[in-house]
Amino acid sequence: MTAPAPGRRVSMADVARLAGVSTQTVSRVSNGQPNVVDSTRRQVLDAMRTLGYRPNSAARALRSGRFRTIGVILFTLSTTGNMRTLDAIATSAAAEGYAITVIPVEAPTQDGVNGAFTRLGELAVDAVILLMEVHLLDAASVSLPTGVPVVVADSDAGDRYSVVDTDQAAGSRAAVQHLLGLGHDTVVHLAGPSGSFASQRREQAWRQALLDAGRPLPAVHRGDWSATSGYEAGRAVARTDATAVFAANDQMALGLLRALAEAGRRVPHDVSVIGFDDVPDAVAYLPPLTTVHQDFAEVGRRCVAGVLRQMAEHSAEHGTTLVPTRLVERASTAPPPAAAAAAASAQSQPTRRNTR
Amino acid sequence: MTAPAPGRRVSMADVARLAGVSTQTVSRVSNGQPNVVDSTRRQVLDAMRTLGYRPNSAARALRSGRFRTIGVILFTLSTTGNMRTLDAIATSAAAEGYAITVIPVEAPTQDGVNGAFTRLGELAVDAVILLMEVHLLDAASVSLPTGVPVVVADSDAGDRYSVVDTDQAAGSRAAVQHLLGLGHDTVVHLAGPSGSFASQRREQAWRQALLDAGRPLPAVHRGDWSATSGYEAGRAVARTDATAVFAANDQMALGLLRALAEAGRRVPHDVSVIGFDDVPDAVAYLPPLTTVHQDFAEVGRRCVAGVLRQMAEHSAEHGTTLVPTRLVERASTAPPPAAAAAAASAQSQPTRRNTR
DNA sequence: CTAGTCCATGTTGACGTCAACATCCTGACC
DNA sequence: GGTCAGGATGTTGACGTCAACATGGACTAG
Structure with a gap:
């Protein structure tokens, strides 16, 4: 039988077996690559639907080295600004196919920030948006992992980071x-x-x-x-x-x-x-x-655009972007x-x- | 030389090479297992520090089948209730070593919900907390992936889901x-x-x-x-x-x-x-x-406790938990x-x- | 009719980690 | 001195996916 072992998630191998093709063909269909004949594609899609196949993002991330996730570090959601900015960040990240991981800092103290940064190192994120004032970041003894794009909102560290802020x-x-x-x-x-x-x-x-x-x-x-x-x-x-x-x-x-x-x-x-x-x-x-x-929404959008640009260009740009007020x-x-x-x-x- | 190829993240193999041990020993140190002599442990920790080693969560997740991440699906952060509940969810999840992935639904329509659920299938989450009214969920034609613990806040679906709500x-x-x-x-x-x-x-x-x-x-x-x-x-x-x-x-x-x-x-x-x-x-x-x-904070805490319990017990309990008001x-x-x-x-x- | 080309599909191996099993060393006890 | 226990450390393979390369069949051109 083609039924997968119960309790295990459906993998490409299961789909491939049911559709009578190789896993690579399943991979191609899954990623929408063009070089698959329609009849085969249909078979694979049918098998996927039948088995309820969902790509395993862990394996994907392991293979590609990308998580398609952006981490947002903040002290609290309970301020209008943070909340509305986060909302915009989440929305525009989703539009780009990125998910948002929220990393709360328990307390606005050095320990709290250090803790968040330590956790950050193990978290599955490709980039980081800091929704906090940077002097607390300076006090933190743990530095940001190198090679991770960072954008800071609400700060004055334009000479060291990429900063997006309201004017x-x-x-x-x-x-x-x-x-x-x-x-x-x-x-x-x-x-x-x-x-x-x-x-x-x-x-x-x-x-x-x-x-x-x-x-x-x-x-x-x-x-x-x-x-x-x-x-x-x-x-x-x-x-x-x-x-x-x-x-x-x-x-x-x-x-x-x-x-x-x-x-x-x-x-x-x-x-x-x-x-x-x-x-x-x-x-x-x-x-x-x-x-x-x-315009918090615009701040959020520009934060996302900033980290995506850094990822694409493999750069660690800095400078300040000011969003106008009204x-x-x-x-x-x-x-x-x-x-x-x-x-x-x-x-x-x-x-x-x-x-x- | 022990220097890893530039541009690649430091892996266990790099640490093992520098410390002169096997990757398995590095793994043991990384996970705090007891059966490693102090001298070896020190060597490994030193090597980790020197190279700036961070465990690769994708590989970990692939191996273990667990992401240590909870997804939160909501329409908007821009209501006091959602925001404060999310804050509490993020905080108590962090305390349990779980990260939070925010999955925004673009519009409170069937399409919007369907879209979020489709994305959810590919997202790296072990459980889901729904911060929305369940009648929209019913309208969604895509059902939740089976086997994923779910807790719903702000809803009346206690007969089908585990629900946490204010009284x-x-x-x-x-x-x-x-x-x-x-x-x-x-x-x-x-x-x-x-x-x-x-x-x-x-x-x-x-x-x-x-x-x-x-x-x-x-x-x-x-x-x-x-x-x-x-x-x-x-x-x-x-x-x-x-x-x-x-x-x-x-x-x-x-x-x-x-x-x-x-x-x-x-x-x-x-x-x-x-x-x-x-x-x-x-x-x-x-x-x-x-x-x-x-008490939004309590609602958030109980949501997290609920999904964690379901994960631990491998159950799909349902019923409603009411949080008192004052x-x-x-x-x-x-x-x-x-x-x-x-x-x-x-x-x-x-x-x-x-x-x- | 044959050489060559193109394209669909298959095969292999690697990403980083960790469980399971294998090995090796130390030291105790007879 | 030999045997054995137990703990430290090493080796192997598998998780699911996908890039790179391999294969093979169909069709074209001379």
């Missing part, structure tokens, strides 16, 4: 300029954690934009990306006479909105608020949040109270700038 | 009873899409809870889980005299809160709102949202206006129930 600086600049353009004297910044590269970049761009416009530079409030930390910072902001706040992400902006509402400061009438990310919920915040849209105007920004009042009293007078 | 019914009941306990006459429901199993379960439990309490059954408002749809529904709710709303998820509750605020209905003073999920941001909503906490009381629920007024005017009088 944090341009986005932040757009946010500040939008507020200044509305007539605000200056813009307060609610920054992310000081250890975060994205946070640093946004903060620096905010500072530079104010400097370039010759505006006063208020003290920085700092959160940890969470809505709760935004709320804490918001209570402090509410005690000041700030008229415009640029929050480094939407979640902190959400907390900020709540703190301002509780303090009786109306948004955008008394205070304008702008966020960063454009999370799906931002449109439903109270009020709907003006924010800087990040300002999404909703209802949380408006001219400052004084400017609005001035505009109301004398509509002809330009309200480019006002002093308190 | 939707108990959570919904708790939400309704919380509101009734505060003195509301009845509770309006803002349901999820009618095609969703989770949505159906929550809606049914809400209905049953009201029936059990002998309360009137208001018409159902329906959204699509998004904050925007919650806002639309909220505008409709605001035109009614409803005093309590149970939203089927937090995002819709967020939109609902905005619609109520815009309509001048104060939460919780005029209208109480309760959500479902307990997303991290819920604490920063305006007001902070009372909601039903889902009501988180924040600031969006309160007694209804009439009851509050009555309580204020006559504190001694019990306010169990009030009529409009």
